[in-house]
Amino acid sequence: MFEPSEAGRKRNDQVSSSSSFNGNVLTLRSQMSEVRRHPGMEGTVLGQDALDKIEIQVKFENGRCKVLKAFYAGERKNFGLKGYAKASSKSSKPNCKIHM
Numbered sequence: 354m355f356e357p358s359e360a361g362r363k364r365n366d367q368v369s370s371s372s373s374f375n376g377n378v379l380t381l382r383s384q385m386s387e388v389r390r391h392p393g394m395e396g397t398v399l400g401q402d403a404l405d406k407i408e409i410q411v412k413f414e415n416g417r418c419k420v421l422k423a424f425y426a427g428e429r430k431n432f433g434l435k436g437y438a439k440a441s442s443k444s445s446k447p448n449c450k451i452h453m
Contacts, residue, residue, distance in 0.1 A: 361392040363400075378421065381409045390432065399433040411449060418449045 370383040383406070390400035410422040426441040 363390045364388070377413045379411045379413065381407075383407045393433055397433055400431075402430045402432060404428045420449050 365388045366385070367387075368383070368385045370381070372382070373380045385403075385405045387403040388400070389402075390398055393399040405427045406425070408422060408424045409420070412419045412421050422443075424441070424443055427439070429436075429438040431437065
């Protein structure tokens with residue numbers, strides 16, 4: 354388990370989100386980044402950088418809604434060691450329901 358309170362360990366988390374409503378389209382965006390560092394053997398520094406992004410766009414019209422965009426992207430990079438991972442996805446179901 355990663356404990357940032359231990360000597361030589363550092364962790365930095367940043368989260369941002371935004372929303373807008375333009376015409377009849379609602380856009381939601383969110384991003385999170387994480388940087389972790391800890392001492393390795395013989396004075397090296399190890400860690401991981403992570404970045405996740407989400408964006409959703411929904412169009413509202415005539416009492417109905419349609420998902421225009423639903424996207425996720427995530428990336429992980431190891432620092433001081435070999436390793437890298439990347440993933441992304443898109444929505445395959447554009448229809449949605451309005452609940453009141």
